[in-house]
Amino acid sequence: MDLDGPLRHRLTAAGLFALGVLFAVLGVPDTYTDVPPWLPDGRGWPLLPLAVACAASLSAPRRPLSSAAAASAAFAVDVALGGSVAVLLALGDVLFRSWAAAGAAGRRRLETAATAVVVAGTATAAVLGGSVQGVVGIALWLVAVLGVPLWWARDVARGGELARLAAEQRRRAERAAMARDLHDVVAGHVSAIALQSEAALGAARTDPGAAARVLPGIRAASVEALEEMRTMIRLMREEAPGGGSAGAAGAGAEGVATAPGLEAVPAAVALARAGGLDVALVQEPAPAAPARVPALVGQTAHRILTEALTNARKHAAPGAVTVHLGERGGALRLSVDSPLGPPPVPEAGGAGPGRAAGHGLQSMRERAEALGGRFEAGPAGGRWRVEVVLPATASTASTTSTTSTTASAGRGAPRDLETAP
Template sequence: MLRFRPPRADLLLALAQTTVAVLLGQESVTQGRPALDLAGYVLLGLVNLPTAFRACAPVAVCLLVHTAWIVYITAGYWPVAGSFSPMLAVYTVASLRPLRTSVACTVLMGAVWVYAGLLDPRSSMAAVVAQAIVWPAALWRFGVVARRSAKLARRLREEQEERARREVYEERGRIARELHDVVAHHMSVISVQSGLAQFVFASDPPTARAALGTIADTSAEALEEMRRMLRLLRAPDDRDGENPPDAPMPGLARLAEMVERVRAGGVPVELRVSGTERPLAPGVGLCAYRVVQEALTNVLKHAPGAPTLVELRYGPQQVTVLVVNAEPGAGEGVIPAKVVGGTGHGLIGMRERAKLYGGTISIGPRGGAGGYEVRLDLPTSPRTVRPEDDRER
């Protein structure tokens, strides 16, 4: 069931307007019009009080107000005393309803204005007609401007909300990529090493101890990266000054450390670096590091023991990262056939990172050479590195 409850501001405005109309009506005698009697007061109430509901039903209120005003004028009372409410009603319709409806209500007010002038033999019809055109038109124009401003404000608010939702979605995707890269890689190494330690625990204690040491180092590194991510996610006001500064994001300088860790997991990995090494933007280095990390994680999962090559090539304006499973006829590789072109989080993360920094990535079998290959090309020149690099710090 619909309930029409006027806003408090509109109710107070209607009461104030009625009070002013009654006070102004006391000047009717000085204007050569009959003094207000009970019927006059009732009609003034009918003209002004309905505006309390103008926001709920603007057109109906406008028609009701003008009908009461016509009766008030026909009874011979001074029209000016009841003119404020019709003006407010026309403005409200123009600010809330389509142009066709608001124009009709504006014409209605002008017509009633002319009708009041025709009933008064002392009126100058030229002045009355001019007022009947200018005042309704001005109120209509103010209402239309208010309607357009409100529409623009709503559109702006919707765009801001949509932008905020999109930024939240993008940030969630970035966090998901980071969590996947950290958890998947380190847990894969821990899983392989724990299996090795369990297998040789009794027969080869030194190897078991080495595997446990790798597990300890890997888990410590994973915890440190998780803590760093959590610190980045906390609001600045929540950080206390006693916390140590965030550790730098991993980059190509730690590539050898990651390769050594994977090699300890039983995968023969070789790292080659060609070209002139140079510092890269933090985001570019992180992108290359994460792609290598994901590729080696897939080696641990799908091709343990397969010889793998990680090659880093520094060019004049780009850096190329190559991860190749060179085992001929293995049937498995860096990216197994069942997930090439798939929708796994790792593949999505690789492609999104490459796209973010203006790079290209190819993932798939090596054709006649056998095995699988991941190739990432990232631009490093100042004109092509994006500003998002600095936000990855």
């Protein structure tokens, strides 16, 4: 049963009318004024303005301005007949619904009309010679009757708008995270495929066996890219039906089970080596068992490693690349050293010397800082070094990840230029 739509409106109107009937049966129609002496005997007279006010409550979502006018007229008649709490409540309900259903111009008209009635009623009381206390009382009464429902409706609308803005900020943050994941999944493997294919084509004229040596690396990179894209698409599909915390929680659980972590570091190094990169893995001291390192930390380290190896393959000068992985002082430390290559030639309208268009470094930095880690990249002793330090304890990683995600939800993922090694 839907109680938030038209059915709720009908139940509210019926309840208000039943309250008026109850007052009439009990013989208390004159709630806050006296019944005028010219009114014929009978207890049913207050039900007439109440019926009009209840009908206006039902029509307020469709005709807000005319419904508010009808309810106000019914309220004026009810005051002349002695005043009923049921009509007073019905008027508040009509004003609230009318303001919520009206557009910007209609809302301004309602507020202007209410202000005019308050001013006119107060001025009339003063002209008729009422005491200061009486005039102030009438003014406050009119503000309470006409102003409070409109103020309440405005406050509810403002709260709904803030909730929508917060939801939009969360969606933007999720889109930025998906874009970053898509870059990490696709860019590294596709770049490896392109570079290896270009090398094979260049060497095919002089070395017919070059293609046979390069093709396994191309196939391995293609299979890895497809597997990671399947995982990402599966997570996105699981998030779609929930659209909230439940979907996110399911995605997180699935991500822990499928996304590669520390256990996949040797495979990532082997894949880079198969692509023609002279890379060595040094683990000193060796990190804790992957099962004891937080899954999110391991996944982040693996992502940063694959991105750093991709950058080394694309930009580094010929020479050995060294990957250091270890755990010291409760922190997981990863560094990738590669020969410092010449600055790439910028494209027309692109970045200046020493910079290449891309988001690899920015993506790595965001991943590290989201866990409360530290990321540095730049020349060091004639080589290019990417170094990251991540918390290796579950409590620190989960707390800092939640804090960083909340703080950055409103600004999205910044897009920067990637400094090439």
